[in-house]
Amino acid sequence: MLRVPNCDEPECLADWMEASLLVQDRRTKLSDADLQDALEEAGRDRDEGLEYVLQQFRHRTHAVGDRYPVERVGLGFRTRGTWEDYLCYSFLLFVSLNQSYGELNFRTGAREPAILFEVVTARALELFLDGTAVRIGAPRLAPVPVGFPAALAYLADVIKEQVRSDGGLERQGSGDDGLDIWLTKRFQDERASSIFILTQCAIGEDWGAKRSELDLALWCRHIDWFTQPLKAFAVPFQINQDSWRETAARGGLILDRPRIAHALEPAHLSAPIVRRIRNWTRQRIRQAVRDVSA
Numbered sequence: 271m272l273r274v275p276n277c278d279e280p281e282c283l284a285d286w287m288e289a290s291l292l293v294q295d296r297r298t299k300l301s302d303a304d305l306q307d308a309l310e311e312a313g314r315d316r317d318e319g320l321e322y323v324l325q326q327f328r329h330r331t332h333a334v335g336d337r338y339p340v341e342r343v344g345l346g347f348r349t350r351g352t353w354e355d356y357l358c359y360s361f362l363l364f365v366s367l368n369q370s371y372g373e374l375n376f377r378t379g380a381r382e383p384a385i386l387f388e389v390v391t392a393r394a395l396e397l398f399l400d401g402t403a404v405r406i407g408a409p410r411l412a413p414v415p416v417g418f419p420a421a422l423a424y425l426a427d428v429i430k431e432q433v434r435s436d437g438g439l440e441r442q443g444s445g446d447d448g449l450d451i452w453l454t455k456r457f458q459d460e461r462a463s464s465i466f467i468l469t470q471c472a473i474g475e476d477w478g479a480k481r482s483e484l485d486l487a488l489w490c491r492h493i494d495w496f497t498q499p500l501k502a503f504a505v506p507f508q509i510n511q512d513s514w515r516e517t518a519a520r521g522g523l524i525l526d527r528p529r530i531a532h533a534l535e536p537a538h539l540s541a542p543i544v545r546r547i548r549n550w551t552r553q554r555i556r557q558a559v560r561d562v563s564a
Contacts, residue, residue, distance in 0.1 A: 273371075279510050280510070281508045284330065285367065287300065287347060292360055327342065365387060365507075371558075383550060391530060395467065398533050399453060401456070402454050402455075429493070430462055448484040451469040466500065471504045481520035484503075486498070504525035
């Protein structure tokens with residue numbers, strides 16, 4: 271079992287329960303008494319802590335559906351399979367542990383999980399809205415050009431809008447100006463004026479500050495759109511209720527773990543991306559067992 275996190279949020283306690291189950295390479299079970307004893311040893315209220323876990327379990331079971339890896343069995347919880355059987359959810363969960371444990375902060379090595387999270391989010395958006403997503407965030411992956419001006423030209427061609435030549439912005443060769451994913455839902459005529467969702471992704475502990483980073487006014491000076499896009503903000507964890515409205519007001523449409531995990535499974539991703547997700551998650555599990563085991 272992993273160490274009880276030093277936080278009071280029900281979402282963190284539910285993550286602790288799930289991660290403690292999924293660090294194993296086999297199906298496993300934790301009883302309510304096991305969780306209560308660990309909570310009590312950590313100086314937490316055993317009954318209140320368990321109730322928090324149960325509340326979040328019920329919410330996630332409903333929100334994620336068959337792609338949620340944990341089930342209730344008697345007076346306890348059990349995995350429905352191994353972490354690899356529920357790879358997308360497991361990846362999002364183990365990325366999120368930096369929110370609960372200082373030992374798992376992304377002081378270094380954030381590039382790979384950040385890229386993979388953006389790829390996963392882009393695919394979830396495509397599936398949810400039957401649209402076309404372009405991951406524009408740096409560092410860019412083929413077929414999107416690495417350089418920012420060429421990436422803008424590529425994006426404009428995909429979304430059937432024009433690059434502004436009179437935007438008056440400073441010239442830059444790299445970066446992404448706060449935009450990670452551009453999702454387009456086009457009409458059959460392929461004319462301008464489509465449904466656009468512009469998404470900012472965040473996996474770090476500074477996610478609260480990032481909610482306001484994506485500036486549509488700035489991007490309107492890059493792309494000469496006909497119709498105002500919708501903003502979105504994506505994180506790999508579950509945003510708590512106290513932060514929900516603020517996050518929506520600052521970041522736009524919320525894409526958190528339950529919403530993303532409900533939308534996709536490994537079959538929706540390319541084989542190379544699945545391998546990278548599996549390899550990274552396996553390494554992350556080993557790190558969690560090494561650094562934050564009880």
